[in-house]
Amino acid sequence: xxxxxxxxxxxxxxxxxxxxxxxxxxxxxxxxxxxxxxxxxxxxxxxxxxxxxxxxxxxxxxxxxxxxxxxxxxxxxxxxxxxxxxxxxxxxxxxxxxxxxxxxxxxxxxxxxxxxxxxxxxxxxxxxxxxxxxxxxxxxxxxxxxxxxxxxxxxxxxxxxxxxxxxxxxxxxxxxxxxxxxxxxxxxxxxxxxx
Numbered sequence: 001x002x003x004x005x006x007x008x009x010x011x012x013x014x015x016x017x018x019x020x021x022x023x024x025x026x027x028x029x030x031x032x033x034x035x036x037x038x039x040x041x042x043x044x045x046x047x048x049x050x051x052x053x054x055x056x057x058x059x060x061x062x063x064x065x066x067x068x069x070x071x072x073x074x075x076x077x078x079x080x081x082x083x084x085x086x087x088x089x090x091x092x093x094x095x096x097x098x099x100x101x102x103x104x105x106x107x108x109x110x111x112x113x114x115x116x117x118x119x120x121x122x123x124x125x126x127x128x129x130x131x132x133x134x135x136x137x138x139x140x141x142x143x144x145x146x147x148x149x150x151x152x153x154x155x156x157x158x159x160x161x162x163x164x165x166x167x168x169x170x171x172x173x174x175x176x177x178x179x180x181x182x183x184x185x186x187x188x189x190x191x192x193x194x195x
Contacts, residue, residue, distance in 0.1 A: 032050065040103050047084050048085055049086055049088070049089035050084075050086075050088040050089045050096065050099075051085050051088075052084045054119065055099075055103050056081055057119070057121045058077075058103060058106065058119065058120045058121055059081055059084055059085075059099075059103075060076060060080075060081040061084050061120060061121050061128060061147070062120075062128075062132065062146050062150070063076070063080040063081060063084070063146070063149075063150040063153070064074035064076045065125070065128055065132060066146065066147060066150045066151075067080070067150060067151075067154055072171055073171070075150055075153065075154055075169045077164065077167055078153065078154050078155055078162055078163050078164050078165075078167040078168055079153070079161065079164035080149075080150050080153035080161070080162050081153075082153075082161045082162065083149070083152065083153030083160060083161040083162030083163075084149045084150070084153055084157060084162075085161075086160070086161045087149065087152075087153075087160075088163070092149070095145055095149075098141055098142060099142065099145065101142065102141070102142020102143070102145070102146070103142075105121055105140075105142065106131065106135070106142070107119075107120070109134065109135075110123065110131065111132055113127075113130075113131065114127065139151065153173075154167075154168040155168040155169065155172070156168075157180060
């Protein structure tokens with residue numbers, strides 16, 4: 001394992017704990033009730049819950065830049081676009097106007113920076129990254145929401161539409177056992193031995 005992999009794992013772990021917790025905290029009731037669980041994967045272009053095909057492609061491209069694919073899977077392989085699409089039609093529906101406004105603003109930025117190019121997805125990765133840096137530097141609410149939603153989709157329980165094949169959990173070394181038996185650790189072994 002080289003230094004870059006350690007740094008990426010640390011970043012992903014911190015992101016999973018900090019950002020996705022904020023995104024998912026707003027939806028505890030809906031998640032607990034199973035409201036999001038009924039959403040089947042969007043296998044057809046017409047199956048989007050929130051996005052048009054064009055908007056889905058842009059959101060997917062942004063997510064893939066936030067958590068890229070390299071020697072390990074990224075947001076695209078984890079199905080983050082499906083998670084974001086479903087969340088905006090359920091527990092994060094209050095974020096829909098922000099995403100709609102942000103996507104329109106991004107489209108204008110693409111046109112201003114690259115006349116004749118009609119979509120973010122038609123830019124190369126360097127051009128896309130430059131536009132996202134502009135959004136980040138402008139402290140764009142849309143960029144912040146994309147960062148939070150991408151991280152949540154990467155690390156949420158797969159039942160909620162993202163983290164396909166537990167890709168995110170594997171990246172950070174999360175053991176997904178939801179039931180733990182004693183002893184939990186070295187700190188309670190002596191006490192249990194005397195019980």
